[in-house]
Amino acid sequence: TPYKMIIHYQALTRRILTHPRIRRDFSQWSVDSEKGVVCFQGKPRYQTVIGLEIHAQLDISTKLFSGCPVDGNHRGTGCGSTSPTSLSSSSSLSSLFQKPNTSVWPLDVAVPGVLPRLSQEAVQAAVLSAAATKCELPRVSRFERKHYFYADLPLGYQVTQQRWPLAREGRLRCQRSNRGNKKAKPSKKSRMAGDDDNDDSFTVRIERIQLEQDTGKTVIMTNPKTRRKESLVDFNRAGRALIEIVFYPDLRSSVDAATAVETLRSLLKHIGTCSGRMEDGSLRCDLNVSIAPLENMDQEKTSITTQNKDHAIVQHTGNRVEVKNLNSLRQVQLAAEYEAIRQAEAAANGSPTLQETRTFDVKTNQTVTIRTKEVAKDYRFMPEPDLPPLILNEEVFGTPGMDLEGFLESNLPELPEDAQRRLKTSYGLSDYMASVLTGDPPAIELFDTAVHHANRQLTMDRERKKVPETVANLLCNELFALVRELEMQRLIEEGILDGTGETSVRFSRVDGNQLGEVVALVLEGSISNTMAKQLLRVLYEESNELKQFSAREVAQKRGFQLISDSVELAKIAHRVIAENPEEMERYKLGGKFARKITKFLLGKSMAASQGNAHPERLNEVLVEVLEEIAPLSKE
C-alpha cells in the first residue's frame, strides 16, 4: 500500500543519511563529511564553507549585571569574588531543576528604577577564556544596546559589545580524531610540521569574543483550559553572563565544524569558565553555511574570501544561511551537511538560496526556515549609557597593582595542548595516557606531585626512569576506578554533584604524595604491582584512620611486602615442583631443557605466590631447590 511505501522510504532515507562518511540524498547530490566537498553524481561541484558562532554561559555565581545568584537560593554574595574557577557544579544541579521565575531580581525583568552593575567574576572569566584562545585583549571595551522586541527580552534590548568587543583575533587549534586508534603515534608529518595544517590538525581563527546578557527561555504549551497554544516565558536564564565567540568562516566540512565546537567546549571546561553542556544549553552553537563553486574541479583554486564575516557571497551560489540553536555535536554535523546539499541543489537549479535563518528539526534531520530575511533587521545599536567603558585594570583583576599579564599568569591554568605536549616530552607518556590525564586537570597536578615525590624516595636512576609510566598506569587504571567506584555515587546521592559530572581525581582521598610513595615502593622492589593496587585501595578506603601513617608504614603493617624470605620461597618452589612431575622429568634431561623448565617453573612459582614473590630472590631459591632435588651432572 502507498502508506507502507512512504514509511519504508523514510526509514531508508534516514539510514542512508546517517552513514558516517558520505551523506547522500535521493537527488544524487552528496557531501563528504570530512572534506566538505559537494558532489553531483559523484563529481565534485562545490566546497562547503562554514562559520561558527558559539554562545557559552559563564560558570560564575551571579548573573552579569543584576547580582542575582545563579542558583537562586543557595549562595551568598557572589560579587567581588576573584576566583572564577571556584567549584560551581552544585549551581548547575539546582539551575537545571529550578521552578520557572524563581531566580529573578528586578533588573532581570526590567523593573523600572534599577541600574546594571557589571560582575567582576564575569569579566575575569571572559578574560581567561579570551586568553586561552590566544586573543588580543584591548585595554578598553564598551557595552552597547541591541534593540528588538520579544517576549524573552524584558528590557527590549540586549546589553552586548558590538563595536568594541572584549577580545579580537584569536585562534583555536583542533585535532582531527584518529578514528578509534587511541594508541596511535602522531603521524610523522604532524610531528614535524609544527603549526601548519595537515591531515591531523587545523586552526580556526576567532574574529571576536564579547560579553553579553542571556535572554529568558520561551516554551510553547497548550493551555488545558482554553485548548490554545500559549508561549510561556521563564526568566531564570535572563541576564546570565554569556560570551559570544565568533569565528571566521575557516571551516570546510561538517566534521571539522563539530571538532571545532568540541575543542572549544573542552578548552573552556578545562579552564573552568564554562561547564560546556550543550544539552543543557550552557554551550549553544549557531552555524553559518554557504557553498563556493569549485573552479575547474580544483579544491585549492576555489576563491573564497574569508577576511570578513559576510563571507563567500560567490556568484550564483546564494547567500549564507544561518542555522540556529543546535544542541549537540551530531546536530551540528547533520545540519551542516543538509544545508550544503540543499544549497548546492538550489544553486545548480538556477535559484540560489536567499539569506535566511533556519532551525534544525531533529525528527527529520533537516533544516527548516524560521523566517526569510528579505530585509536585514536593524538593531539600532546605541552605546550603553548606564555603564562606563570596561577597562582591564587592577580594579577588575581584584589585586592592587595587578595588570593583565600578572592576572593571566596567576589565574590561567596550563592549557590542554601545552599540558599534553609537556606530559609527552618531559615524561615520555603515550598520546593516550597524556590525553586521559589532560582530560581531568586535577589529574595533571596529582601526576606531577606523585612523580616528584617518587623521585625523591628512589635512589637509583634505573628505578627513576620508570616512575612516570608507573605513576600514569596506577593513576589512570587504579585511582580513577577507585574514585569512580567509591566517590562519585556517594556525591551524586548526597546531591553535591549531578549525574552528568565526569569522574575526577579532584575528589580522590589519596593524594599525589601517597601515590608517589606507592610507586616508589614498587620500583624499589618492596612490593609487587598487585600489592600496589591493594595498598592503594586500603589507603583510599581507610583514609581517615590511616591519615598519620606513610604509605610505607601502612604497607609494612598490612603485610604488603614482597616475599623475600628464603624459607617461604623454598616452600613455594617445592610445591610447584611437586605439582609438575612431567616437567621435572624433562628438566632432568639437562642442558637447554633444564633452562626452559626452570623458566616455566619460575612462572608457576610466581603465580603460586600471587605475584608477590621477590623476582630475583625467587629465582635464586628456585635454582637452589632444583639443585637439591634433581642435581644435574656438570656438562
Place this chain on the structure above:
Amino acid sequence: LHQHGAEIVQVSTDDISPRLMQRALAAYYVLVSAEASSNLCRYDGFRYGVAVAEEEVNFNGNSETSDLTPLERQYSASRSFGFGTEVKRRILCGTSVLSSDRFHTYYEAAAKLRAALAEEMHSTLKEKVDLLLVPTVLSLPHKIDQGSLVDPTAMFANDVMTVPASLSGLPALSIPRQTQEPSSTFSYGMQLISSRLNESMMFQAGKVLECMN
C-alpha cells in the same frame, strides 16, 4: 556676589564657543530622544504597567498591523494606549536617529558635539573660572490655556540654557529671583554651574544669591 568677594569676569567666546552652544540644544534632543526610546522599550504591559486587553487587540483588522506577529500587535496596542503624545513623539524621534541609516548623521554627530562642548566647559571651569552664572530660561512660561497652540519644537527651545550643563555632566543650581514688578508672578531664574564635585562652592554662592531676594 561681588560684595561678597567674588571676582566677576565675562567668559570669552574663545573658551566656550557660541557655535557649540547654539547646536547644543539640537544635540541634546537627539541624544535624549534616543535614550528615551531605548529606556522605554521595556514598557510592553506584560510584566507591569498598562496593557490593552487581548480581545480588543485581535479584533483590530487594521491593515497597518497585518504583517506584525500577534505579540507585536499586543505590544503596539498597549504602548499606543499607554504612552502620551509627547512621549510617543520622543520615542519615534529616538528610534529614527538610532536607525542604521541615520545613526552617523544624527546620534554620532550629537555625541561628538557633546564631547566637544563638555571639553570646553570642563577646561573653562578648571582653568578660567570657578562658577558660571547664566539665566535659567530665556522666555517666561506660556499661559495654560495656550498650551495646545504652542509648537512642540518651540517648547524645546526653553531648555537652551539648561542643556549645556546636562550635556557636560556638570552640577547646576537654579535660584529664583525676586520679580521686578510686584504685579508679575514669574521672573527669570539664575543658574550657577560648577565643575564636577565642586557642589559646595556652588551651594555657598547660591545661598548668597538666595539671600539677596
